[in-house]
Amino acid sequence: MTTTIAPFPAMRLLRCYVLEARFELLRLMRTPSFVLPTLLFPSMFYLLFGVILGGSKGGGLPASRYLLATYGTFGVMGVALFGFGVTIALERERGLLALKRALPMPPGALLFAKTAMAMAFAATISLMLATIAVSLADVSLAPWQWLLLFVVSVLGVIPFAAIGLLIGTCVSGQAAPAVVNLIYLPMSFLSGLWLPLSMLPDSIS
Template identity: 55%
Template sequence: MNTLPMFPARGAPSWLRLHALEAWYEFLRVLRTPAFALPTLCFPVVFYLVFAVLVPGDWGSVHKASYLLATYGAFGVMGPALFGFGVGLALERKQGLLELRRVSPMPASAYFLAKIAMSLAFALAVVGLLAAAGTGLGGVSLPAVAWLKLLAVLLLGTLPFCAIGLFIGTLAKGEAAVAIVNLVYLPLSLLGGLWLPLKVFPAAMQSLAVLLPSWHLGQMALGAVGQAEGVRFGLHAAALGVATVIFLVPAALRLQRE
């Protein structure tokens, strides 16, 4: 006699649902980690308030608050990408969680897309906080098109830094990744002209900036808010794309060999 199962079989979860859930859990995990969430959200805003609002100074034809909104926006979105991938992956490799995920039925793409989604979510929050500080205290006034262009530039600009973070995460072991990411993050920000305009540095340092993805992202952000003339968005976007490939390919190869 044929019998029906007590609990009917359920279909496999959809690809979209798997990825959405993994992204949501990754976001919650990072949000509940104060050592990551608080510096990521607060440092760019605090620096912006100090240098754009509290420190006096006339930058001539450049609107200081708008200029620093763009550059500190670039600085702010780099952090979640570098630390989320670099430190997160290194710690999960050390704890054996990466191997556990590999033997689970979860698609590998869900793991990496979840970290990208987390980086974008934190980047969006940072940009929102900077925009509130700029408009409320810095006197920033931009048309809607400029705001949308700035947001698009900064969110898409996280991708090469996700790749850099991923590469660091495949090299570093455990907590050492924090120091390595900082050794990459801070010089990229300073030498890329995100903290101070490049014109304050020696000419040799200014010429090296074109090799840094942080400089290209900063230039696109400045062009979006009208604080830099003659910005070649296509050229800068291509440079960021090349940087993404340069770090993504060896990171993928290293992960395959593990």
């Protein structure tokens, strides 16, 4: 005799996803070691290099405009890689993922919650950078350009979250921060997020 499991009702399924996303966001908001570097580092770097030390990137393009996009990407990479790579590695090591699997909740709720959390942080970073750019750096973009930059920043979480998910499922909780940094920092430098590729030596760029 086989036992069939009744599917979740639609409203209950939606509630599971929403509550899991809400509590994941609240949990990380109560973790200053994650919130402060994630939100403040991109803004601090942009304020220093894009506003205070900003000049011309080359070809007449202001550094404040160029670095607005690059430090936005830098922030998105950080929240996705650390939000997935480190937290999943720690939760797997502590047995929390096994506990989640035993709970009567949809299997995809945890993944959805972490993705929604990362997108919420990415949206906050994008808005903070835009506020600094407009108020302190006199950056002027068309409305559709601001909207496109915001959408790309939020959706840009997805590929980096996939990399973080791979790291979180393959390494231990103690090793995860080091592995993430080994990927995060070289990628940021070699992709031109910290300075234009034209300023790098020919052997690198």
